Amino acid sequence: MGVPAALCLAWALALGCAHPLAPPKAEAAAEGPPRGTEPPSNDNDTALAELCQDEGGFDAATLTENGTMVFFRGPEVWESAPGGGSLRSRPLAASWPELGGRVDAALRLRHQEQESLFLFQGEQVWAYAGGRLLPGFPRRIEEEFPGVPGGVDAAVECDPEECGGEMALFFKGDTVFAFDVGLRVTKPRAWPGPGPCGAALRWLGRFFCLRGPRFWRFRPPAGDLPPGYPRDLREFFIPCPGRWHGHGNASWGAAGERCSPEPFQALLSDDDGHIHAFRGNVSFRLDWRRDGLHAWPLAQAWPGLEGEVGAAFAWDGRSYLIQGSRVSAFLPGRGPRRVLGYPRPLRQELGVDSADAAFTCPGSAELFLIAGDRVRRVDLRESPRRAGEPLPLPHEGVDAAMCTREGVVLFRGPSYHQYPSVGQLLGARQPAPPRSIAADFFQCPQ
Structure with a gap:
């Protein structure tokens, strides 16, 4: 095996730093392009300006299988654009037509070397691998994740070094449901942290709870909070003119x-x-x-x-x-x-x-x-x-x-x-x- 194959290439975020460069896209599958590679709409600048002005948040957030950061909001999905310094939006239905409505939560999860993207809506969950809907989906959430209720607010993966095992954390109100991927057992516990999460994101080894236009960093699984939060999404994750810390790129x-x-x-x-x-x-x-x-x-x-x-x-x-x-x-x-x-x-x-x-x-x-x-x-x-x-x-x-x-x-x-x-x-x-x-x-x- 040569060096390129041996080096699984990226970095660890110390928030307060500038926004990073956007990651490259994965190669397209032989059957067609993966989900999430559609071009941005022509009025993307106008949509971004509106996003920067309002006080709304996101319904869900995650990283895709190729490392692209995506945010779900109503009928649209926003993703980091090549070259850094911007987000681009597209209709949710253009990439995930099976859903037919807004996403409650999103989860990227690796198990036994297979990486999947789960999208949650009401009592059901859809699973994608390689940009394709997996056979047998959608399913009821409790069938795929026993012990996890429907209507979750947010979800995020958690590695063994962070949670003591391969876990997925599901948030609903003031409760977090820790699902052990290997044992397929769920343990609910009170979620003291920053309060209910509208979306959750694990990025470069750190965990974030998003609610409205603000976010908190937390330490799983207990939800301990380091000082200095909440912070504004428009200063770190959304490239809003005059506010975004990444303008120095x-x-x-x-x-x-x-x-x-x-x-x-x-x-x-x-x-x-x-x-x-x-x-x-x-x-x-x-x-x-x-x-x-x-x-x-x-x-x-x-x-x-x-x-x-x-x-x-x-x-x-x-x-x-x-x-x-x-x-x-x-x-x-x-x-x-x-x-x-x-x-x-x-x-x-x-x-x-x-x-x-x-x-x-x-x-x-x-x-x-x-x-x-x-x-x-x-x-x-x-x-x-x-x-x-x-x-x-x-x-x-x-x-x-x-x-x-x-x-x-x-x-x-x-x-x-x-x-x-x-x-x-x-x-x-x-x-x-x-x-x-x-x-x-x-x-x-x-």
Whole structure:
């Protein structure tokens, strides 16, 4: 399996940040286009302006199977548009003609490697996979989700690391029904949280309860609320002129365009398998493909950083970002936290003054620092650390590098070169064949 197949590409939201770039569309099925790919209506700008002016909310919200964020409202559905910075609307019946009316709740759910989209209406539920209605649907909700009542207000998926098991949470009034997908058992409990949810959304590892034009972030399954809420949907999820926090996307230029040929200055595969790409003043999260591919302002994704990241690597549960002659260390979590005492001089930390690229491989304490057409080894267990003698590379220059269980990847301009191991990289006399970063990592058309 090659690197593109091994890297399930995306990022983790720290709300208060700018709105992300929209995710790419999945490829169309052979039988026809998937649901949700119809073009926007001609009066989309007028409809969006009206949406920004009123105090109404959404009936349901979810992510589709391809990571597109969608909001249901009456006879219409709104979705994030390619290129970011806008929502587009279309008639609900154009994509889901079987429903014949407004949606009460929406739920994307994965079970046994199958991803399905469930749409709820009254006592019934419709299920779609690959954009197609599954056989046997619609069904009564209690048949598909035993113990869950009809007429639910909202629904959202919850992974084992968040809820202790593979769960779906259903909201109705002041009660939340936790449905265990594996055991097919439902446990109701009081929902203290922010009160009744008109819609619910799980996005990039965080949970949101939507009611009217406002939203609350909550921690499942109990519904604990972090400070700073409620917030206005029109400032974070709806691109309303003069209000939306994502209006700064245009200032990113080519750095924020996922299909841009602009080179990346650094890539990082951390100890948890999360993959980050750094370009200009933007950081991409590339391993959370289910929630789309997103770019974030560097200073908001990595608190305290200013300027560009020139190289990055991970070791012993920390991520290290090199900027010129200094290095910063971050601890993982829902939002990275800079380790006290950093940044430090690179010479003091690693025994070198600069690096064009850096990488460590999973389970190894050996760091490789690249400068020009040479690479040096550093044993991270040593104190003080020293860089070994320069070894030749089959490349004149490298912009970025990373190592996963699938091998070493070197990035240069719009292309990358893959090597099965460090040994094969160091023993190569010619560069490995170039492949497209945009096509393989961001699913851009060639």
